[in-house]
Amino acid sequence: MLHKCVALKSDALTEFGVCSKDLSVSILMSLTCVSFQACHSETHIGQYYTLPSAHIRTLFPSGLPWRYQQQVKTFNEACIMVRQPSLEVISYLKKTDYSKPALRYLFYGQKGTGKTISLCHAVHFCYTQGWLVLHIPDAHQWVKNCKELLPSSYNASRFDQPLQATTWLRNFRLTNERFLSKIKTKHRYMWTKREFTEEGSLLGELVDQGISRVKSSSDVVGAVMKELRLQSGQPGSDFHLAVAVDGVNGLWGRSTIKKEDKSVDPEELTLIYNLRKLMRNDWTGGAIIATLSQTGSLYTPKSAYLPQELLGERGFDSMDPFIPVSVPNYSEKEFESCCLYYMDRHWLQHPQSRTEEGKKELVFLSNKNPSMLDRICGFL
């Protein structure tokens, strides 16, 4: 039985979510739910929330994990399970006083427990509330495998990464179309002797400048971050800023980029330097949501997952104080819900996987870890 619900807030995007799919299995509800206001309370833990496909294309051009993107393509829909960590962060975001400095939320947990998906869930919430989303899909990509490294034009001791900066600006433009023509810059920026951006020009022009002039794109990124940081929370501006960084421990770790056989410190990279400034809580009117990640990180042991271990001393001191949110493996109820969802989408095909014995085996093999369960159910 399908019914569409309209969001209750009129000034937010009129987003109609999708269906509550009624599964006639008696054990547990695996209802997919819709509009945020109705569907994100404690009772909805374990149920699936469908993200509208238009939102996926604009919000997450590259923010979702690879396996999840494949799943979205196969099932022809994007469903996220409502879980305790993201519910917690969303409830805090609803209640915060935005005249105070930005709060920092940090998702941490073992490998494969769903930190990135929780981050995407919280980011989607911010997007539906009409916030400006500054999403860095993976901070580790900025400290490794750099093909082009130019000396920065602004500061001689730093290095620019034009490729990463231009891709990020393109994604930023795609996500925040509607803000580009509303926000005006407060400073004047000189790119070269002849090119400059006047005070009071639109943010869209600044972003286009960065995309077309590849050499100065990293500086444009820094300028965009500075502008947004200064303007959010001011009485004149009407937007909230959500900064979402995946793999935030990469900002304070080491990098594998080499310049003439000398290893480059992340501090010497313009992008990282500007992002670190953004992570400080000296601005108001928004929130910073981040995820730790050991999988992409460099020179960290595989067993490390706690904030203290992954952020290191410098990182922890910069991020302190923050709100740590632990993302555990699935509970019994969530595991059942996941299995029911896969069966509903015709993903669990093996006849034995629907029996009790099969379920017990899945619990044993995956240890209720979301990514392991996904991999195992892939070939069953």
Add this chain to the structure above:
Amino acid sequence: MKAALKLYSEGVFLVRWSRYNPYYLEPEVSKEAYSRPATELSAEEKEQRELKTLRPIKAATSGVSSSVFDDPVISKFINMMMEHGNKVLAREIMTQTLENIKKKQVEKYHKASEGEREAIECNPYTIFHQALENCKPVVGLASIQKGGKYYQVPIPLTDNRRRFLAMKWMITECRDNKHRRTHMYEKLSQELLAAFGKEGNVMKKKYELHKMAEANRAYAHYRWW
């Protein structure tokens, strides 16, 4: 009997080439066989159980497991794909193949209209088994010498031989005749889906073998067994 049952406890025991005394019985791995109460069993099965309590039992190979998802055909296919003993890689390829097949079929299922949905088979295991069935040849050829010349004589094949030929053709086809840069799981899934629909190079090979056997029908009486 007792003299033949030597104790193997001294020294290093080479398990790979060991030949068990025929006195040893085969192991029963599945849990269901043991969960049936004594009342349900027929007389022979009760006798078997009695025998199992008395006689020694061979060690189970590492390829079988008591998992409900264990499939002997799939295990055999993995063993045939394995090179240099790299079972981990062969298993990985097999699981990726099954996942790939399922992904393609489920995508097709979700995009199809209501009427077409029943015709689409999503279970990768049924697709695999059906594709292998479709590839199994009915008759084979044997080289038999008669009067100084060798003739290709059509002969009946045992089940094991048919299954072996189907799997062998599938694997060699995917290894040799496909584009170099595609992954093995991609090649295998394409070929298996084609064989499921009774098309593809492996089916062609089977039909050619059948044609040869039909052409050489006249020599069938050269077979003496």
